[in-house]
Amino acid sequence: MNLNFSLAEQNKNAAVQAVGTEIEYCVPANLSLLGYRSAGFLVIGQDKWAYIENGQAKEAGIIADSWEYKVIPLIGNVVLETEDKQGKRVLVRSSMEHAARFGYIAQVLNDKSAARKVRIFNNEEEATCANCGVRLVTGTRVCPRCMSKAAAFKKLFGVSKLHWKPLAVGLIVMIAASAISLAGPYFQELLINGALRPTDGQSPNMKLFYIALTAMIGGLVIGELLSIVRARVMANVSSNIAADLRRMVYEKIQSLPLGFMTSQRAGDLMNRITADTDRIRQLIQELCTTAIYQLMLLIASSTLLFSADWRLACVVLLPAPIVAYMNIYIWKHVLWKLYHKQWRVYDRASSFLHDVLSGIRVVKAFGKESREIKRFRTYNSEFAVATIKNETLLNVLAPITNYLIQLGQYFVLLLGCNLILNNQMNVGELIKFSMYASMVFGPIAWMMFMPRWVANALISIDRVFSVIDEQPEVLEAKRAVKHTIRGAISFRGVYFGYKSYEPVLKNVSFDIREGEMIGLVGHSGSGKSTLINLLSRFYDVNEGQITIDGVDIRDIQQNDMRSQIGVVLQETFLFTGTILDNIRYSKPGATEEEVIRAAKIANAHSFIINLPDGYDTLLEENGNNISGGERQRLAIARAILNDPPLLILDEATSALDIETESVIQEALQRIMKGRTTIAIAHRLSTLRNADRLAVLEKGTIAEIGSHAELVEKRGNYYKLITAQRQMSKKEQKDELVG
Numbered sequence: 001m002n003l004n005f006s007l008a009e010q011n012k013n014a015a016v017q018a019v020g021t022e023i024e025y026c027v028p029a030n031l032s033l034l035g036y037r038s039a040g041f042l043v044i045g046q047d048k049w050a051y052i053e054n055g056q057a058k059e060a061g062i063i064a065d066s067w068e069y070k071v072i073p074l075i076g077n078v079v080l081e082t083e084d085k086q087g088k089r090v091l092v093r094s095s096m097e098h099a100a101r102f103g104y105i106a107q108v109l110n111d112k113s114a115a116r117k118v119r120i121f122n123n124e125e126e127a128t129c130a131n132c133g134v135r136l137v138t139g140t141r142v143c144p145r146c147m148s149k150a151a152a153f154k155k156l157f158g159v160s161k162l163h164w165k166p167l168a169v170g171l172i173v174m175i176a177a178s179a180i181s182l183a184g185p186y187f188q189e190l191l192i193n194g195a196l197r198p199t200d201g202q203s204p205n206m207k208l209f210y211i212a213l214t215a216m217i218g219g220l221v222i223g224e225l226l227s228i229v230r231a232r233v234m235a236n237v238s239s240n241i242a243a244d245l246r247r248m249v250y251e252k253i254q255s256l257p258l259g260f261m262t263s264q265r266a267g268d269l270m271n272r273i274t275a276d277t278d279r280i281r282q283l284i285q286e287l288c289t290t291a292i293y294q295l296m297l298l299i300a301s302s303t304l305l306f307s308a309d310w311r312l313a314c315v316v317l318l319p320a321p322i323v324a325y326m327n328i329y330i331w332k333h334v335l336w337k338l339y340h341k342q343w344r345v346y347d348r349a350s351s352f353l354h355d356v357l358s359g360i361r362v363v364k365a366f367g368k369e370s371r372e373i374k375r376f377r378t379y380n381s382e383f384a385v386a387t388i389k390n391e392t393l394l395n396v397l398a399p400i401t402n403y404l405i406q407l408g409q410y411f412v413l414l415l416g417c418n419l420i421l422n423n424q425m426n427v428g429e430l431i432k433f434s435m436y437a438s439m440v441f442g443p444i445a446w447m448m449f450m451p452r453w454v455a456n457a458l459i460s461i462d463r464v465f466s467v468i469d470e471q472p473e474v475l476e477a478k479r480a481v482k483h484t485i486r487g488a489i490s491f492r493g494v495y496f497g498y499k500s501y502e503p504v505l506k507n508v509s510f511d512i513r514e515g516e517m518i519g520l521v522g523h524s525g526s527g528k529s530t531l532i533n534l535l536s537r538f539y540d541v542n543e544g545q546i547t548i549d550g551v552d553i554r555d556i557q558q559n560d561m562r563s564q565i566g567v568v569l570q571e572t573f574l575f576t577g578t579i580l581d582n583i584r585y586s587k588p589g590a591t592e593e594e595v596i597r598a599a600k601i602a603n604a605h606s607f608i609i610n611l612p613d614g615y616d617t618l619l620e621e622n623g624n625n626i627s628g629g630e631r632q633r634l635a636i637a638r639a640i641l642n643d644p645p646l647l648i649l650d651e652a653t654s655a656l657d658i659e660t661e662s663v664i665q666e667a668l669q670r671i672m673k674g675r676t677t678i679a680i681a682h683r684l685s686t687l688r689n690a691d692r693l694a695v696l697e698k699g700t701i702a703e704i705g706s707h708a709e710l711v712e713k714r715g716n717y718y719k720l721i722t723a724q725r726q727m728s729k730k731e732q733k734d735e736l737v738g
């Protein structure tokens with residue numbers, strides 16, 4: 001994300017005068033404080049800031065004179081607010097598109113104001129096109145209007161070249177088919193000038209007539225046969241290329257980190273694997289059949305036209321550049337905007353659909369079906385209106401374009417007839433010429449509409465390749481090695497934020513001993529799950545280091561490391577399949593005895609064997625046909641099947657009733673013995689047995705120690721535990737009274 005925009009000369013001079021020669025950050029602040037559009041910039045120097053507009057520093061200040069710089073999101077805009085001796089004040093205002101930039105700037109200003117090292121980990125993508133400022137279609141990084149078409153097609157070519165043999169066959173067949181089409185007018189001329197009305201004045205030559213007729217019919221039959229072969233070859237090639245793309249996107253999605261997955265909607269990713277790859281298939285099929293065929297026909301028939309009569313050829317092609325200009329102009333200034341709107345409406349509608357369908361239980365529970373139907377109707381009709389607008393314009397444009405292009409045909413007839421009357425041309429030549437001319441019009445008219453389907457396909461190419469080319473945030477280092485985990489963990493000066501301008505963990509440092517059970521406690525949102533996400537390497541730290549047995553986790557092979565970590569989350573996910581397969585998920589080669597042993601340890605065996613199909617019971621989507629506690633026990637069995645030396649329990653028992661919880665707690669106690677365990681629980685009583693507790697407070701470790709030590713210390717943990725005790729006492733009292 002660009003945090004240092006370049007300024008025009010006049011603005012730059014004003015900025016240098018206001019903040020000094022070293023301009024460290026410069027971002028657009030494109031609204032005045034009253035909310036009017038402006039062309040202003042917020043400029044940050046070493047120790048001063050300034051708001052520059054129209055070559056003047058309208059506001060300026062010393063960074064250290066204020067504190068608590070923060071971005072306040074309002075409706076459709078954001079303001080950068082700060083506090084100084086006089087109280088709170090707004091420095092600048094901007095539209096939402098620069099909200100993330102302002103997030104970074106606030107962080108920079110706070111660090112500078114507190115004389116801290118500026119910590120800025122700039123990972124965010126631009127949401128608008130850097131060139132034309134248009135908002136990008138969701139999931140794409142380039143604007144289809146400004147993107148390099150050549151670069152997109154080059155990527156496609158990179159995938160297609162693996163299928164060069166059938167492509168070459170298709171191309172040869174296509175060349176043969178166009179050569180046969182081009183021979184048609186020649187035999188037509190032969191039929192008239194050579195057989196029916198020989199130009200040398202002799203009587204009609206019936207032998208030549210039959211030869212020409214047979215050649216024409218034969219050409220037609222062979223041409224059609226070649227078209228069938230061409231279509232079959234190209235359908236195979238394009239389907240295979242689309243299959244390759246689907247495989248590549250799917251494999252990439254599997255290898256991408258959680259950060260990427262949480263930033264994308266599942267429905268959107270599914271679309272990329274299915275709809276977008278299919279659009280690319282259509283493009284390849286269209287490109288390799290119609291487009292190349294039309295282009296070859298255009299080049300060959302224009303060449304033949306010019307060699308037959310260059311004056312007439314010029315007349316034929318006269319309207320083409322005018323029509324091309326008209327089409328390009330309309331595409332750039334009207335159609336493009338309509339298409340962009342259509343894509344965005346489609347995006348909104350499909351994400352709405354995905355949202356509602358995945359939350360259908362909530363919709364039904366609140367009886368909001370009719371509301372959702374109404375909302376869908378709105379999206380649906382918005383999409384229909386956008387499509388109708390596009391199609392109407394195209395349907396008006398198509399006949400006009402065709403008419404203008406075909407105007408040349410009438411000029412040919414006019415001039416051709418004149419030439420015949422003046423004995424400069426004969427009928428056979430005019431018919432041949434006119435047939436070649438009609439071969440030129442088809443490709444020209446067809447190419448006028450190319451921008452439409454190319455633009456559609458470009459969006460798909462970008463959406464597909466933006467996944468394929470995605471650089472995993474969590475990269476496997478070349479030096480990464482296998483490491484047998486013993487279980488000593490160390491967090492060293494860890495900084496991390498999901499949005500890099502909003503740190504969630506700040507300077508976290510603590511050690512976990514081998515075989516120790518450590519409980520993570522703290523208020524909601526204090527960063528407990530984030531700490532676990534970093535240890536599991538779903539994300540990489542922005543700064544600092546996490547080590548296991550003294551080895552930086554970035555130097556351990558990810559698969560090797562994860563296979564040694566057992567994770568039980570609050571939200572268990574079970575796949576559609578048998579109970580046996582679900583437990584086996586962590587160790588596909590596990591024997592039935594191993595699975596049963598794990599199920600017994602997790603206190604799951606007894607409920608499984610009471611099911612009619614036992615371990616072969618088929619679980620429905622996400623295990624909806626068993627209870628929450630049963631799902632949780634299966635998740636525990638799955639986590640421990642592999643006998644992992646490191647166990648992570650994130651609220652593993654929070655959603656359960658007391659009885660089930662005690663069954664699972666008992667199972668967990670058994671499991672934790674001898675392995676390093678990190679457990680998060682809101683119900684602090686469940687962490688009583690932890691060797692030590694680490695208390696997180698707003699992303700930092702506030703205190704660490706055993707239950708007894710922390711209670712004695714009377715700090716954050718003590719406050720948490722007394723608040724919880726009071727709450728449960730009140731609940732007990734209410735229950736008794738009620």
Ligand SMILES: Nc1ncnc2c1ncn2[C@@H]1O[C@H](COP(=O)(O)OP(=O)(O)OP(=O)(O)O)[C@@H](O)[C@H]1O
Nearest residue numbers: 262498499504522523524525526527528529530531
């Ligand atoms: N995927 C995410 N993207 C952006 N921000 C996130 C994401 N996950 C968590 N956060 C933010 O990070 C902060 C810490 O979240 P985290 O889940 O680590 O807290 P927690 O202590 O585990 O909370 P809880 O006890 O409620 O589960 C919160 O402010 C949260 O909004």
